[in-house]
Amino acid sequence: MPRELMEHDTHIGGWQDRFPSTRRSVIEAARGGDAGDRQAAWETLIAAYWKPAYKYIRVKWQTGSEEAKDLTQGFLAVALEKGLIERYSTQRASFRTYLRMCIDGYVANERKAAGRLKRGGEHRFVALDFEAADRELSGNGLGADPEACFDRECLRSLFEQAILALQSTCETAGKSVHFRLFERYDLTSEVAGQRPSYEQLAAEVGLPVTQVTNYLAWARRTFRRCVMDALRELTASDEEFRAEARRLLGVEA
């Protein structure tokens, strides 16, 4: 193993160093600042939470796909119109729990009203791929515990954002092989027996096995940082960030 690679790959400084607390919370950004910042923060929040919200509505409220789509879009519109983010207090609960309670309140009201108006037409949201969400819900997903399902979907959404961030980081840093290895090994299902061995990967990219494991170690370390960065963005305070890291990821941040 080349010495310079070892020195480059191993970063000493602890978790605080690896997960800097300088990233701004998008919850804070969505509550204040200029209109442009608010819009960008909203888009980040919707990208992170629309899918957990949609699946949660389907599982908890036992709705069909079409009704859940309407409810999800309606909820996001109401959240924006009525300033649900502005009303969020970090003292009461985590943002994730608050959001889930808001969804429950919204759906209960809509059911009570029984005459739902289609909302959301006047707002510009990020593209919501409901078909992909339905595919992920297939199997026994619909019979799951709704709250556990919501937590799991939040985690899935967090990882999906972190993967995109990792890809972007790798491209910027000229480490496309690192991402390719991560994609081939860590994003390939182990259940289906499709995951290649380190030896196979080494043959694919023309590197020694030790270098493959080094590259993967770097990619995983960077992925961890991306996950923590994304989580920090989606939480309103340092305390909530640490609590969410413990609850969702099982790590002490």
Place this chain on the structure above:
Amino acid sequence: MTASVNDSTLDHLRRIVQSAEPEDPRYRIVETLGQGGMGTVYLAEDVTLHRRVAMKVLRGVQDAEAVERMLREARVIARLEHPGIVPVHDAGRLPDGRVYYIMKLIQGRRLDEYAEASASLQERLRVFERVCETVAFAHAHGVIHRDLKPQNVMVGQFGEVLVLDWGVAKVAALTELRPPESAARGTPCDAPQTAHGTILGTPAYMPPEQARGEVDRVDERSDVYALGGILYFLLTGQSPQTWMGEPGLVPPRQLNRSSPRRLEAIGLKALSAEPQQRYASAAELATDVARFRSGQAVLAHREGVAERLARWAWWYRVPILIVAAYLLMRSLLILWQRR
């Protein structure tokens, strides 16, 4: 690329996020090997010596008792230098406070998997004897394992047998295991490691006194009970507790007719509810199993004359068959000559 994470990948990525990064640049995590009750075991690379090692990391940092238990496990194993116990190379803390220790990487199968994969009875008993010997060694050094079960025994690629997971072990001689700083702080030497009433271990293989939380009564014979449970599993494929009910333990031969009667007796003696009725030590149990393997009478079973003859005949079946064949041939030859 559109990132889409299925359930299996989600769990894998979660493990990656949880995986440890030691502050010491000497060890680099390669992948997760398994999850245990206390922590996670990773395959790691020792970048200085260019070798692969196993790294056990405690889950969470909040529980001071769990931290102490993990460190104690490392010290217990480090003290027990025996071919049946995985050697510990190093121990430390991660930047986030989690405790870890480094041990030799063993590749093999857990005993339950090994037994299910059609190992012969003789081979299973060979493995069982090695387990008993390792436990006897630990007892001789004042260490009671307290969580023996097939899942905590590993059979290596070359037939080596290792007893794992010493995390809930009871140590008689505490002073030798304590780090110097805690001794300097004046921690009482005879402080019990487990409060009375605390239940540690796996219910299916746990002796009654341990299950009742009677810590003071837990001794070598408690491990003998668990060893009896392992033997029961090797004979029946079931853990003893599964069959424990009001009428008592179901004899192995009721679950597997091919189990030898004397071996059944050995298992049931080890599994006696009263510690006094069990083998006094793991070594004594190993000796009785060795007697069975060599065709001798076992302590656990009083034989009748017929049984003794049958055992004797079975053990000497080859010379008996040779002599019988010789006599038969000889008789036939005599008859043929007389015609």
